[in-house]
Amino acid sequence: MMKEHQQYLSEMVKELKPSGIRKFFDLAASIKGVISLGVGEPDFITPWSIREAAILSLEEGYTSYTANPGLLELRQEITAYLQKRFGVQYNPVDQVIVTAGASQAIDLSFRAILNPGDEVLIIEPAFVSYAPLVTLAGGKPIPVSTHHSNGFKLTPEQIENAITSKTKAILLCSPNNPTGTYLNKEELTKIAAVVEKHDLLVVSDEIYAELTYDDEYTSFSSIEGMYDRTILINGFSKGFAMTGWRLGFLAAPKPFTEQMVKILQYTTMCAPHMLQHGAIEALRNTYHEVESMRRSYRRRRNYIVQSLNLVGLDCHTPGGAFYVFPSIKKTGMTSEQFAEELLLAEKVAVVPGSAFGESGEGYIRCSYATSMEQLQEAMQRIKRFMESLESKESRVQKLSAKN
Amino acid sequence: MRLSSEELEVLSILEENHRIPVEDIALMVNSSVEDVTAIIKKLEDEKIIVSYPALIDWSKVVGKENIVAMIDVKVTPKRGVGFDDVAERIYRFPEVTSLYLMSGAYDLSITIEGKTMSEIARFVSEKLSTIDNVISTTTHFMLKKYKHDGVIFGENNDRDRRMVVSP
The missing domain is CATH 3.90.1150.10 (Aspartate Aminotransferase, domain 1)
Known part of the structure; x- marks a missing residue:
């Protein structure tokens, strides 16, 4: 029964x-x-040339799996892009993973770093999936509110107030969905000091990095001392108008990516092959x-x-x-x-x-x-x-x- | 002429759609209506903005379908004035809608519009070929217009396929 x-x-x-x-x-x-x-x-x-590259890939029969972290050719383009655009250096061989959208990259990050009960600070107002992803990875999302009075910018004090002995990481999203708020280099540097002081990690969702309008973008990973503490999340959805392709990537210190690749291996294998060819074209020729x-x-x-x-x-x-x-x-x-x-x-x-x-x-x-x-x-x-x-x-x- | 980034921004907005109210342009470039009006006037005075025509698909209007031909013309350039003299003699004809000097196998590329094929044939044989210095002409009739000045004609399949609300 x-x-x-x-x-x-x-x-x-x-x-x-x-x-x-x-x-x-x-x-x-x-x-x-x-x-x-x-x-x-x-x-x-x-953009048409990206679509055309994916069509060509299908026509030529690229229908197999790729390496788990994605085509090496694409990872090379990604590291070149990160270097050129944000001044951060990663090794394409073992520090970059191509994912099914930035969302999967965030999921991989939490699963790789969280032990049961570990707390992750979620800066609110926040994109709807951060907190549930922390929960699903066995962690505990802790909301940190930002305010209209300073344009919803996160301050070091707000982080300090939320930190406990269980705090493991902060999920940063700049520019932010839903507020559009962007944190500049100076503001990020102040946050970095708190991160350093409390020995935290930062999952930095930089999916809107190409869409800033007043300042040049600063990646959290480029802030002094933060490279080793940052999992950099980015992707093609927003800047290249490729949301439906579900193609994102992450870049992080090798000890992190090594573990994440295992999770990827056992869950989705790799991102779709033919779409990765589109992404190569995106980075090469459509800036x-x-x-x-x-x-x-x-x-x-x-x-x-x-x-x-x-x-x-x-x-x-x-x-x-x-x-x-x-x-x-x-x-x-x-x-x-x-x-x-x-x-x-x-x-x-x-x-x-x-x-x-x-x-x-x-x-x-x-x-x-x-x-x-x-x-x-x-x-x-x-x-x-x-x-x-x-x-x-x-x-x-x-x-x-x-x- | 070197333009400021604001002037370039105004130009680019107008190039996309020149019917957008000046009040809205001011909001888009974070400026005042007076400043934007002054910028537009300057650009018009300098003939950077040449005119504001509408892009019309005449093939959809009964009785207004035009016949369009592109003509490759070889000419002998004149000492002192090069191609300018003969170009001027050609572009003065109202049926000539565009005229470019080209590199390659021929010299001038002409676009011409007429009501009938014979009207165009008459222009080529009676007006164009008889001009001094015109050595030869090759006429190509346009069969269908797919894209013009960056705009795709006919059915637009690029409708919004997004969900109404998404995170």
């Missing part, structure tokens, strides 16, 4: 919270004519396209930040990624209420900030990875929505004055 299915499931998995975005996705997908500022990926299609996409995002960032501030939504200017994170506190609504009412009233989809952790409450994430025409229309609609809220409020005030 079989018991209820629930009783067969892992307690750990059952306790994982479903992504806060899921619920909102279902609602938004059910409405027609929605302008979405809720998309966490580029609006560009992968001008990355630059042109960056210029395009930068314009749209300037446009949306100022437009949101003009309609009365307080919004800091983020240094990177393609998100802005305006405050909706003045409306008195929760971020979920705001997102839902905006969707129903004006058919604009944004993501409630609460989906990215407690400190995201009171904010919404707007992605500007959508065409200028769509952004212009979305801003019209948000303006109308804000005006309708204000007139509702003044009606209520008049009414209560009468009574």
